[in-house]
Amino acid sequence: MSSDAALISSLQAGDADAFETLVRKYMPALLRVARRFLRSEEDARDAVQDAFISAYKSIRNFASNSQLGTWLHRIVVNSALMKLRSQKRRPEEDIEQLLPRFQEDGHQVIPSEPWDESAEAIMQRKELRKLVREAIDKLPETYRTVLLLRDIEELSTEETARLLGINNNTVKVRLHRARQALRAILDPHMRGVA
Amino acid sequence: MNCREFIGFLVEYLDGELQASVLADFEEHLSLCESCTAYLASYRETILAARLVSNEVLLNEAPEELIEAILQSRPR
Numbered sequence: 001m002s003s004d005a006a007l008i009s010s011l012q013a014g015d016a017d018a019f020e021t022l023v024r025k026y027m028p029a030l031l032r033v034a035r036r037f038l039r040s041e042e043d044a045r046d047a048v049q050d051a052f053i054s055a056y057k058s059i060r061n062f063a064s065n066s067q068l069g070t071w072l073h074r075i076v077v078n079s080a081l082m083k084l085r086s087q088k089r090r091p092e093e094d095i096e097q098l099l100p101r102f103q104e105d106g107h108q109v110i111p112s113e114p115w116d117e118s119a120e121a122i123m124q125r126k127e128l129r130k131l132v133r134e135a136i137d138k139l140p141e142t143y144r145t146v147l148l149l150r151d152i153e154e155l156s157t158e159e160t161a162r163l164l165g166i167n168n169n170t171v172k173v174r175l176h177r178a179r180q181a182l183r184a185i186l187d188p189h190m191r192g193v194a
Numbered sequence: 195m196n197c198r199e200f201i202g203f204l205v206e207y208l209d210g211e212l213q214a215s216v217l218a219d220f221e222e223h224l225s226l227c228e229s230c231t232a233y234l235a236s237y238r239e240t241i242l243a244a245r246l247v248s249n250e251v252l253l254n255e256a257p258e259e260l261i262e263a264i265l266q267s268r269p270r
Contacts, residue, residue, distance in 0.1 A: 023265065024256060024261060027256035031257075036248055053267055056269065102198040106197055106198040108197050108201075108230075111229035111232075114231075114236075115232075115236045118239060119242035122243045123250070172206070176202075179237060182240050186239075
């Protein structure tokens, strides 16, 4: 029996020590996820707390063919989304000007040029890491949430749609616009013309 | 297929969801258009950059006060 399988059995038997083991083992991962969605540390911690309590209450329903880490990941994402929904909307910047423009014949108005730098190179440069982080943070919330769920948490279009209560096509449209906006912000920096 | 249509198919293309007939047109446009080749490459790098930066582990912490708060709030 794996250590998680033993842990689940103990949790399902109502063992308080097992709950502490669960919290200590998975807390760092869950807190990192919550911090990606929620801008305030207090909100991120609340979401993690809600997630563990929710997990505790529903551990009897845990399907034995699931991975405990994956199951907890879904729960904390849900807690973070619920927290986001309860918050007042922030003023949002229009991203229209960051989307490519096309001529009547469908060609791009300004042709795209190859980047000199790779994503790995971004990780070597502090100012570019900051730029990416701030660019994601500035996205309108509906776009940022879809980008986080699809590209960072690596959920499917269907699962993202279900969590947000929107249809698959809306997920794809928002994801595409979020990626295009980020690409446009990075473009001059990655071509060395910023 | 023109550039506008090509760029409109990027999500489905990267998800492997393009139908064969559309995929053939998509790849034909890709082989002919330098601008869209550059756009696709930078679009991929953007996704990777967002993922790398977001997954950058700055802190791998488990605040003790949060652990205590969770243990205290466990339903009895």
